[in-house]
Amino acid sequence: MADNFSSQILRGDLGGALIPDEISQEIIQTLPQSSVLLTRARRVPMSSKKKTQPVLASLPEAYWVSEGGLKQTSKTGWEDVQITAEELAVIVPIPDSVVDDAKINLWDTVKPLIAEAMGKKIDQAGIFGVDKPSTWGNDILAGATAAGTNVASGTGVDLADDIAMIGQKLSEKGFAVNGFASQPGLNWQLARLRDANGQPIYTPSVAAGNPASLYGYPLNEVANGAWDTTKAMLLAADWTKFVVGVRQDITYKVFDQGVISDTAGNVVYNLMQQDAQAMRVVMRVGFAVANPLTRIAAKGSQYPAGFLTPAASRKAGK
Template identity: 25%
Template sequence: MKKSLLTITKAKDLGEGVIEAIVASDSQDRHGEILDLKGLDTSKYMQNPVVLWAHDYSQPPIGRTLSLRKSEGKLIAKIQFAINEDSFAHKIYKLYKGGFMKAFSIGFIPKEMDGDTYTKAEMIEHSSVPVPANPEALALAVSKGLIKEIDLELFAERQKGSEMNLKEILAKRPEDLTGEERAFLIEKSAELTEAQKMVYKDVLPEEKEEVVEEDKEEKKDEVKEELKSLSEAVSKITQSLDSVVTHKNINFSSKTKFSGELTKEEKTKLWFKGLVTNDFGEYHEVVGKQAMTTDDNGAIIPPEEFIAEVMRLEEEYGVASRYANVRRTTNASLRGIKGGDDLEFVKTSELGLKAKQGTSYEQYNLSHLEYTGIVPVSDTLLEDSAIDLWKDLTNRFARANAKRQDELIFTENDTDDDVYGILNATGTAQISVGASIANFDGKEGVDVLNEMLYAVPTPSMSNGRFYLHRTVLGRIQRMKDDDGRHIWSPGIDGGVSGTIWGMPYTLTEVLPALTEIEDGDPFMIFGDLRNTTLSIRTPMQTQFFNTGVITNSDGDVLLNLMQQDAQAIRARVRMNQVHVFPEAYSILVAGDIS
């Protein structure tokens, strides 16, 4: 069964047919229903991120989703309308841009529900919707020149095609209804007669029967008996578990029981069980030989669904995986060309073409560096359900990977392997805020931020964005230009997104906080991150162990596994980066530039 929920919002125009808007939220919709965005799976949708008109699956899409992100109970989409391919899509874009349309509706398949809240769902599309088309608003759009009178006919025709008629649907047999018609019929079920409900009983949800007063006591007794039986069963299971637990280490001696086709969570738990016991026999038996992929050391790698979920979450937690040129490879190194000059064709006296003289290209061979992270595993995690284990491990791995990637791209200063983040790379345009970070305020701060924009080539400027720590943004939000206007503008979700001097910015915790910046420290970046390639060697490697110590970067012992009867997972990732065009970045430096 497909459902759709409506959101009224104000779209933010980004130019060239692109807008940013809230397409769903976890607030109650007009039908009293709530979609919990934490349980909304968007991964399959992003494989074919179409934007439809009014959930009309019979018509071509009017646009596509460039990016999706969840923020403070809102699902925010960056949408590109097909303004060059479809005149109707162009009109819809202009109506959003002018504020005459403000509604979006998300289509999804419910998976789990608690009361009126959809706690788990799979997103399948989202649509531009008029809800309803306001004749006065459209007339005003004509008067302002946003659309022409002839476009109203096209708009009305599309709107008519997207509307559903209950009478026409009831003329069809239940098995002939489309998914959209089924959803519409369920929404209108209160208007159906009892005879109509009988005809479409396989389509409509089962109505709950009211329990008559005299049956309540009988049902209470039945519930008490069931609870008693359940309590006895839990007691037996607890005794059974106690017999296999020794020194806080879980003994997976018995087979794990799953029914039907395994979910991705159950596959991960079987793999995890094999990792703990060093026996993947059951994983092999249930999942099959195809899933028994090994790394170059012969270790069994996690299920592909687990790795895909970690990669998806990396984009939510990190910045580099969203904006850099990410390349995933199974090779030990990555080869490419670095240099900023474009090829220039010149007139020649003979057949053939000659490259521009003085082009600064060079070939690079990027070897992957190995990074190891250790995740302590508690007994509670080992005893968790497959779903809880899945959530815990995927989020831990994703957060750690995203942070390491961001540090590698922005702040790395590895003199041993000659790897430097953008803050420490040579060839960037460095701009001083003055004698110290205290000068980064008022008129001086406004001027240097403006200078950052024009210190990079035009392509990098047009596709660029600022990267900074949230505390630095706090100071920028106070700065005003000569006319007393703030150079910072908030986005649709407040300060998390917005613009500085009209250019977008992204916050990252790996860049220096305001209180950490000393004289001479670089602390803020502007540019197009696609000029940096982040190469990640797949697959991720893991190892389970319960002896040894876990230390921090200073060598301090954080956890002695043997002394505390604890366990841990060692994760090994291999990655590296290269700034193919460092001139594409400008860096803000506190104090004088050496």
């Protein structure tokens, strides 16, 4: 399923000569910084549209053997989780009439915007199911809700207690939290929290580009616009169970003729008539949650993630 971003009209000349091959590689490197899933999840290369990831579906068992008795056999089963790369794309029209007016390197301005836009769409789809390709399966919030691993804010004595409850639920499912993602600004709520010994449970990052630390694990605030504060405040997870497949085939092409149409087929931009160029950017990415069987949870009840949801969800559940 193709997912086309809204077009952005920018002033300046971004002709093909200004988009060398190394720019494509730079965007590939910049993109993970704009997506919490690409930052924290396990990334796998994809050489084709689909990739199969085996996931443990049954566990071997051991048996006591009496003297002279026969040893029993046990089987280990695996299920396949399929990752399908779907297309993300954006078209950026550029009016020719302002080429001579450009006073800055517009490409340097556009690069992070493209990476941020693509990171936003990936996070929205994978975490909350917004515009999610049907081939991606359940989003993380839907999976955690079905497994009962979410905790509503205010359930415990304070925010720290609520978050610890999520960790407990995941442990009871057989998974260990190794990182968090949250809505923007949650760090300021966490900064005042203390453990039973009066020590801060949250350590703000003092180095640019490094995540903060919550209960000793990295916390990434999702600042690309993907986070839905009406649905969740924080995500706690075993991030190794989130799998992102990236086909590193981000392509760039500049056109000076042609038309841009909306989904209804109406022409919204005519490059020749309106003296403009258009840069088309395309990439393919897939996402899946690997949910292997654990020794603790009943089969089908395990899930490697849980959310801290707004207090309203606690009241609604009463």
